[in-house]
Amino acid sequence: MGAQQLTGAQQRPDRVVVVGAGQAGYQVAASLREQGHQGGITLVGQEDGLPYERPPLSKAYLKGTADESRLWLRPEAFYTRERVTGTGTVVAVDRPARAVRLGDGRVLGYDHLVLATGSRPRTLDVPGADLRGVRTLRTLRDARALRTDLAGAAHVVVVGAGFIGLEFAAAANEMGRRVTVVETHRRPLGRVVSEPTAAYVTRLHEERGNELLLGQGVAGLRDDGCGRVAAVELADGRLLPADLVLVGVGAAPCTELAEAAGLSVAGGIVTDEQLLTGDPCVSAVGDCAAFPDPRSGARVRVESVQNAVDHARLVADRLTGAPRRYRDLPWFWSDQFSVTLQIAGLDRGHDRAMVLESAPDCFSVLLFRDNGLVAVESVGRPGEHMAARRLLGGGVPLSPWEADAPGFTLRAHLKARSGGPVPAAA
């Protein structure tokens, strides 16, 4: 079906209001101007300061090797020059009136509304979860507080061995803290990586002195008598001393506005393949959007910079007269200690994992389903990661038998199949 048939959306609306000034919201505004949008752009964000990127919050910023100005997506002058205005919290969307209401009572009319409200950290539902010293990590404000807490902490407990928990655990370790990670699943990154990669990540942390307690739940958090956390009580009754607890048990999409406005919500704000909600005047992008995955057909929600940026670009293209379907390949990265893990593709259940190893800290795991490649996890092989993105994104076929050949590499396969140049390392 060609672009001509993608006509559900409005053509070239004048006033665009974006709710949420994070990675996706900022990118909608920037891409709209790049694509020649002349009308108003109001980017309404409830956090203080300029839009910033979150990945360094659990990495360089936490360790003190990047200062705050390195986080800004653009300097202040950009917003003035490009006539992008607005701060505040949107408290309601009035779709019949095509207007949003802000917490301070202002009402902003829109021709098109983009919901880029992101997600928020899940919290623990156990006694003591609200004690001082028990924190989550999502915002710059959270990271500032964690930096201060880390400076005075001796025993750090991380609840949840997902990306944010493990990145925090690595950073705290590098700052000389004693770190214990508690995870209910039997392996770290259980939802997002294969068994071989999870085993590597476990070794990586353990060899550097972090303790991983896997298959272990948290029953509660104990007080020091003055309202501050002193220990974590495990489900098996053990007590872990703790003066700082980072809760990294995943994030939930911010969907309240959409829900209250009568838009469909199912594990995220429901959109079609153009990232349009059921209302042709409202789009949803980034962490908050639940959209059809072009490869599996399943409705998915993805939390990554790539997803936020590519969603935003697609919406800006559509609003400036170039509608298309979302087809971008998901990819992710995580920095822990000196290691960068890179993932290309979305593994929604593989039936075969093949490890290509060139050294203990340099390997790729190829994940197949029904004999087709669905995702590739790489450590220390950026060239293979880039080749995986090109293979998966371009639909270049690869069978497990081809990958089993001696000396096989994704880069060589890509070159042989496409005849194009081999991608440089990311």
Ligand SMILES: Cc1cc2nc3c(=O)[nH]c(=O)nc-3n(C[C@H](O)[C@H](O)[C@H](O)COP(=O)(O)OP(=O)(O)OC[C@H]3O[C@@H](n4cnc5c(N)ncnc54)[C@H](O)[C@@H]3O)c2cc1C
């Ligand atoms: C610590 C950390 C490390 C990460 N590391 C990586 C990484 O290494 N690689 C990677 O790919 N991804 C990483 N991510 C994920 C990535 O940052 C997110 O997927 C991305 O920020 C999503 O962008 P977004 O715009 O959808 O949401 P956000 O960036 O969360 O922006 C949403 C914004 O909307 C605002 N908002 C919500 N409701 C309202 C309202 N009603 N009115 C006004 N404003 C509102 C929120 O306050 C927020 O500022 C990391 C995330 C965190 C927290």
